[in-house]
Amino acid sequence: MNTTPTSQNLSHLRHSAAHLLAAAVMELWPDTKRAIGPATDDGFYYDFEFTQPKSSDDFEKIEQKMRELVKSWKSFEHLELSSDEAKEKHPGNPYKHELIDEHSEMGNKKVTYYVSGSFGDLCKGGHVEHPDKELKHFKLLSVAGAYWRGDEKNKMLSRIYGTAFFTKEELEQYLNRLEEAKRRDHRKLGKDLDLFTFSDLVGKGLPLFTEKGATIWRELERYVVDEEIRRGYKHVKTPNIAKTDLYKTSGHYPYYKDTMYPPMKVDEDELILRPMTCPHHFALFMSRPRSYKELPIRYAEMANLFRYEKSGELTGLIRVRQFTLADSHNFIRKDQASDEINFVLDLIEDITTALKLTKGTDFTYRLSLGDRNDTKKYYDAPEEWEFAENCLRDVLKKRNAPFYEAPAEAAFYGPKIDVQMKNVLGKEDTAFTVQYDFCLPERFKLTYINEKGEDEQPVVIHRSSVGALERVIGFLIEHYAGSLPVWLSPVQVMIVPIAERHIDYAKKIAETMKSTISVATPTGIRVELDDRNERMQAKIRQATLQKIPFIVIIGDAEAETANADQQVAIRTREGKDLGTMNVQQFIAQLKNDIEKKI
């Protein structure tokens, strides 16, 4: 929730633009019924019920009308009307009438109404003072269906989106960023680069990763798993289904049941797809007695999780109906909490560094706190909350980590640190979290035997190291605009023989690369050979479009060295000519880049 004055003004500007949009639409198509039109983080929208469908082809006409009308908008005049008066202003409009009725049912005698030029609208207020002077730099962006009040049972309206800025430069910058985001859209690149696909037969929100997409997945998965194991995490493997009772015991059920799949009745049991891993790891912890000497015990897993998302909310790899979380539950003594949070953040920062994401720029931390007054939403243990929140805050402060606090954003079982990633448009989203939990250990009666031989309750840190693999892959595709670092690239080298007579040597080079087995290349260097009967330039162009990091070109000069010191000519996907070099030297360099994740 950003509430600085600048953004407030911007939101006033954009809300004013929404009025202007509605005014233009009503002038052009007077039989339209208008619903609501707020400002958003990125602009504004207005929902309409049109008698004839509208498309982006109509935007120019609407914008022109907006520019024409705004000249006469000297101010927004504030009126207070009775319900009946307000309804008269919107004859035959069920949306406005519904809002007015609700308002009066809540005990309000008057509704507020704003007039600018000859256009009036039911409105809570929040506009610029001089629309004719301030509201100049706006742009309509898209139109999409939206249910009245977001409810699928209601009528589908047409939502027109737009944005507005105070200066031309800001608007242009934003539109450029939008263009850039479109170019980087992982859904488009996923198709162009053949990384994943969707199938109507399989179902919505269920991506199928092709060989290339699965390669990125495998590289990322093994990197994270191996890194975690080296640091002392115990990687385990637990089932994707469990008895519904498990989630009732854990207390997750009431909070998550809306996003859980329906239970499946088999035998005397009711099974359910798991939405999280916690209780499975708790079951492992409880499988035998534990001593304080064993702690911390860190159970990590690449866990398949299943959450039902509404079809309207599904977005490529970012919002899916099955995902794989790099998950872990760290069972600790309470006095180990600070060390453990640091241990977890160290890993997160090492992984983000390896992925070339910059702390403070590409991501930041959010400290999500509980609310001591809301014991319905948050587990009622004020002292534990206090301790845990202070612990997380202190760690972040001592690390000089960039963070801000967010009241009442915690999990029901404790406060958390959210890793907030910024996407190409600068929009911030929670990518994954580090959670301090003193509630589930109590619900499951987890214990370990302490130094005195007594039962004691551990604290659990729930954490991810990189989030859901699907989501991070989608994010990385956009971050790198498809040009993934060489270690993550599905094809690392494309070999381009110029003529047919160069194919033999090209094959030999390909074989040498394929059989380069090392810890960073367990299945060899990923190489393809373009032996089609095409012009060299076309092949290079194709490999460049496919964002293949290195293109090895084999012509007469190189082929002549086949039985000597084996030279190859190298180009990069950025179009840089690296000249010719010995193939073993190139491989050594490549292996080094892959190993070091350069």
Next chain:
Amino acid sequence: MNTTPTSQNLSHLRHSAAHLLAAAVMELWPDTKRAIGPATDDGFYYDFEFTQPKSSDDFEKIEQKMRELVKSWKSFEHLELSSDEAKEKHPGNPYKHELIDEHSEMGNKKVTYYVSGSFGDLCKGGHVEHPDKELKHFKLLSVAGAYWRGDEKNKMLSRIYGTAFFTKEELEQYLNRLEEAKRRDHRKLGKDLDLFTFSDLVGKGLPLFTEKGATIWRELERYVVDEEIRRGYKHVKTPNIAKTDLYKTSGHYPYYKDTMYPPMKVDEDELILRPMTCPHHFALFMSRPRSYKELPIRYAEMANLFRYEKSGELTGLIRVRQFTLADSHNFIRKDQASDEINFVLDLIEDITTALKLTKGTDFTYRLSLGDRNDTKKYYDAPEEWEFAENCLRDVLKKRNAPFYEAPAEAAFYGPKIDVQMKNVLGKEDTAFTVQYDFCLPERFKLTYINEKGEDEQPVVIHRSSVGALERVIGFLIEHYAGSLPVWLSPVQVMIVPIAERHIDYAKKIAETMKSTISVATPTGIRVELDDRNERMQAKIRQATLQKIPFIVIIGDAEAETANADQQVAIRTREGKDLGTMNVQQFIAQLKNDIEKKI
């Protein structure tokens, strides 16, 4: 189905033993109601309704009575009785009465009844001629609950299992094998070696792999995946759920719906946990047009699959409710079929060799054929069946592979080669299969563009390379009696410092091993340090019981070399003393063993 004369006689002997068991029980506890008592592959059983529960503590008493009674059993006298006469022989016994009624409902006027000594029983026949002379070497083995006629709605009876042989030696051999099987039982070893666990809270048939079990899993998975990729398989990643319609399109639904989980209704769709991967891989194949030049396309996946098994059929890791199949679907031109089957069998035999399983001894092939007359069960395309069956048979013959044929054991969509593994008791089971499919490509209308530019239908080879990971892990634990080869061992080296003053050097050695990163040891050598304040012999014993391949002992002599040439003393889990050697030399040897899978 083994029907050699010897085993027939053995089955006669065992069936006779079942009579004898029932006779002894009726003498000892005359108010018992007896049900049925057939011979089985390994022995015999008899089902009883006791008035007082019996346990293995009663076996000696029963066996003694059996030995006593059999002396007077000179033969089995065959009688033919009317239903009423037969019922009189079993007064108040609802089980026998039910069988007699069924027999007469099927139109039979007479039932057969056999008398030996003073004991008679309703029976179809099949006994030894001279029980007093032949029936000497028997043994009762266990007692378990069993529903009358296997139906959960019926009464639970007590089933007493036993076995019998013609010679004392054979019986003893069998009992030794049974003991050995108990010792090797993966469920017991899984617990003793802390490899996996089950949780009532999570649910039946859903194993949770601990760190150690998950390590075996990861090693096996990466080995198979990397081996497949090196050979040209495209590893992909597809979701665990799909629309129920997908399995209706594929035609799997009617055949598999009894073992599929119930569908889950979400939005307008019905989703279901996938019981197999085929249609997902077909969806990938169909995601863009294909050319003959691309074939074979081999989509491989470590696929999570879900089949509902009755709780009575669940067995450790061998029969579970969720499993991970090393699956693949190879899309080929029909003329590539022989080559492809060979390609697939080559991989299977290389993997089994790496796991030290011997062809012909540990596993054999079964060629499972269709039935041209049963067009309800088998897809109706006689010429395709003929071609496919001949193709598989020819390949097996040309390879000189050990195989036998099994009529009417094919999949509904084509014939298959079953990989039949033998367990410790010599019992054969289908571990996984290679299937030739000409039916699903037709159902899904799969096509590729052939040399002439026309649409043509591919053939699909469904195959696994090693079966389900859960099952193969269970099998390997038993095969190796827990002493897994070093590359699969969860802990590869245990370091045992003799006294506290040796711990520093022991830690140094452990660190050196942990940081030995190579393609075969991406997370270092898996080493543990036993720094407990215990006697050396106790620590060695503990490591041996945990089946850790190498035990490194650090005493004064070794610790003295800490800053010199770093010597260590090595023992194996077999108790062999390998003497002292330089630590780098030991690591090099170990790395070699791991890499070569020795």
